[in-house]
Amino acid sequence: VAPYEELDPLVSRLNEQHGQLMHRMEQIQDAADLRREFTANVTHELKTPIASISGAAELIRDGIAKPKDVPGFAGRIYDDARRLSNLVSDILTLSKLDESERAGSQELFGPSESVNLLAAARDVADRLAPKARKAGVDVSVEGVSMMVRGNARLLDELVSNLCDNAIRYNRPGGKVFVWVLPGEGGGARLRVSDTGIGIPEASQDKVFERFYRVDKGRSRDMGGTGLGLAIVKHAAAYHGAQIALESAVDKGTTITVTFPRA
Numbered sequence: 001v002a003p004y005e006e007l008d009p010l011v012s013r014l015n016e017q018h019g020q021l022m023h024r025m026e027q028i029q030d031a032a033d034l035r036r037e038f039t040a041n042v043t044h045e046l047k048t049p050i051a052s053i054s055g056a057a058e059l060i061r062d063g064i065a066k067p068k069d070v071p072g073f074a075g076r077i078y079d080d081a082r083r084l085s086n087l088v089s090d091i092l093t094l095s096k097l098d099e100s101e102r103a104g105s106q107e108l109f110g111p112s113e114s115v116n117l118l119a120a121a122r123d124v125a126d127r128l129a130p131k132a133r134k135a136g137v138d139v140s141v142e143g144v145s146m147m148v149r150g151n152a153r154l155l156d157e158l159v160s161n162l163c164d165n166a167i168r169y170n171r172p173g174g175k176v177f178v179w180v181l182p183g184e185g186g187g188a189r190l191r192v193s194d195t196g197i198g199i200p201e202a203s204q205d206k207v208f209e210r211f212y213r214v215d216k217g218r219s220r221d222m223g224g225t226g227l228g229l230a231i232v233k234h235a236a237a238y239h240g241a242q243i244a245l246e247s248a249v250d251k252g253t254t255i256t257v258t259f260p261r262a
Helices: 005-061 067-103 117-135 152-168 216-221 228-238
Strands: 113-116 138-143 147-150 175-182 188-194 242-248 252-259
Touching: 005 067, 067 228, 113 117, 113 152, 117 138, 117 152, 117 175, 117 188, 138 152, 147 152, 152 175, 152 188, 152 228, 152 252, 228 242, 228 252
Parallel strands: 138 175
Antiparallel strands: 113 147, 175 188, 188 252, 242 252
16 A cells, blocks of 8 residues: 555645646736736727827917818817727726626626617617718628527617628728628527628638737728727627638628527
């Protein structure tokens, strides 16, 4: 009989706990790294519109801007202020989603309710209609009334971000098709398809990351925050939904979100 054989179960349990502790420490380190990266990205993204607003305001204040140029500078201040507001709103939404995931609770967003996904999609399309007209993009919503159990505001943000991206990265004369259809097992399926610029295959697994942009210059010019699809990803996870993406450069993109049965 090996010496101290009676201690084997204790040693085995200690080794198991040590492995669990090391795994947890790695998770904490990964989370800390993500927070540092996120903070650095947020700082960079905030500085850009703030610098633009400050520069334009200074030119007007010091009388350097010619009277005929003042409306243009005022327009720049307005656009960047709106971009800043959108960015802060997206950051707060993501932070709340992160907190909800860490806590394993949906209470932060209030009680769940039954939401008509088709009605939500039509509301979003109506709200984005002026933007679509300005971009020369036609948006259509088709399908059947399907109920989803969840948070109405988050579902609205999910649909809105998908449709906004489909308009933003489209082209004049382009189209956006929104379908709400039955999914497998009695769930609902939301599909947003566009005829836009598409996403290169190498970038398709990254577009749901925070602040990831396929074309950084175009995204900033178009006023994107770089957080829209990250919100879609986390809002889908919040509702237990699955996301699928299909895209081809110069042909367009289709994103499908499949919700569980309400």
